[in-house]
Amino acid sequence: QVQLVESRGGLVRAGGSLRLSCVASRSLSDINAMGWYRQTPGKQRELVTSITSGGSTNYADSVKGRFTISRDSAKNTVYLQMNNLKPEDTAVYYCYAYRILRTYWGQGTQVTVSS
Numbered sequence: 001q002v003q004l005v006e007s008r009g010g011l012v013r014a015g016g017s018l019r020l021s022c023v024a025s026r027s028l029s030d031i032n033a034m035g036w037y038r039q040t041p042g043k044q045r046e047l048v049t050s051i052t053s054g055g056s057t058n059y060a061d062s063v064k065g066r067f068t069i070s071r072d073s074a075k076n077t078v079y080l081q082m083n084n085l086k087p088e089d090t091a092v093y094y095c096y097a098y099r100i101l102r103t104y105w106g107q108g109t110q111v112t113v114s115s
Contacts, residue, residue: 003025004104005022006093006095006107007109011114017085018085020079020080020082022078028073032052032099032100035078038111040090045094048063069081085111087113087114088113093111
């Protein structure tokens with residue numbers, strides 16, 4: 001089992017920045033991968049970024065160069081730094097953890113980018 005607690009999102013103007021955090025209930029070394037998905041009404045949840053236990057990262061094309069995923073193993077925490085935000089980044093962001101063939105989800109947090 002993995003419990004995930006996300007930080008609150010917020011409202012930011014286009015071009016601004018926001019950082020999300022996700023705290024896991026177990027050591028990051030016990031988790032195969034973590035990251036974020038996002039979802040807007042009427043659309044499927046899409047992968048934003050991920051980081052493996054080995055440190056490999058992956059980003060959606062739409063966020064490359066603007067978003068950065070990082071981790072602090074001492075705090076069992078993964079961060080998503082979002083820069084140069086755009087209105088199309090508005091969504092509910094869900095932290096996830098993948099461990100032993102199961103996916104666990106955070107509670108989701110709303111990020112709204114105004115134009």
